[in-house]
Amino acid sequence: MRILLFPDEKLRLKSKKIEKLNDDVLKFTENLKNFLYKNKGCVGIAAPQVGRFEKIIIVDVSRHKKTTECNGLLIMLNPEIVERSGKSINREGCLSIPDYTGNVARSFYIKIKYLTLDGQEKTLATSGFEAVALQHEIDHLDGILFIDRIVDLKRDLFKRKIYQ
Numbered sequence: 001m002r003i004l005l006f007p008d009e010k011l012r013l014k015s016k017k018i019e020k021l022n023d024d025v026l027k028f029t030e031n032l033k034n035f036l037y038k039n040k041g042c043v044g045i046a047a048p049q050v051g052r053f054e055k056i057i058i059v060d061v062s063r064h065k066k067t068t069e070c071n072g073l074l075i076m077l078n079p080e081i082v083e084r085s086g087k088s089i090n091r092e093g094c095l096s097i098p099d100y101t102g103n104v105a106r107s108f109y110i111k112i113k114y115l116t117l118d119g120q121e122k123t124l125a126t127s128g129f130e131a132v133a134l135q136h137e138i139d140h141l142d143g144i145l146f147i148d149r150i151v152d153l154k155r156d157l158f159k160r161k162i163y164q
């Protein structure tokens with residue numbers, strides 16, 4: 001698996017819904033999970049970041065110091081935010097933009113409808129850092145990057161030396 005890096009135009013593509021769960025989707029998702037865990041300090045990944053333009057995201061904030069609410073490993077197919085409220089500004093980073101971090105404003109609380117790997121429809125409500133990570137990954141499915149959400153690039157975008 002290789003990560004697409006900004007400014008690769010493919011990062012701007014919109015991902016398609018998963019219509020059918022098959023072995024290929026399951027195998028890909030397993031690989032994507034392993035890839036995420038190999039990147040220490042990284043709390044989430046979306047399928048399009050490795051060049052597969054389908055609505056699959058994986059988030060696990062359980063080992064991050066900013067975590068408050070936590071639901072462990074979350075693998076979501078076709079995630080859709082159905083409710084949101086509040087506001088939270090956080091420093092974000094992205095495997096596809098390794099040289100920068102930025103302050104991004106997002107909803108504090110969200111409710112997501114999604115499909116599990118065994119085809120069940122589920123709803124998850126969460127808040128804080130986990131909600132932020134999920135919003136970041138869902139953005140990737142629409143071709144949106146965190147830098148797009150920074151209002152003032154001069155004030156809120158930062159160069160970093162190492163990815164951690």
Ligand SMILES: [Zn+2]
Pocket residue numbers: 093094095096136137140
């Ligand atoms: Zn990202």
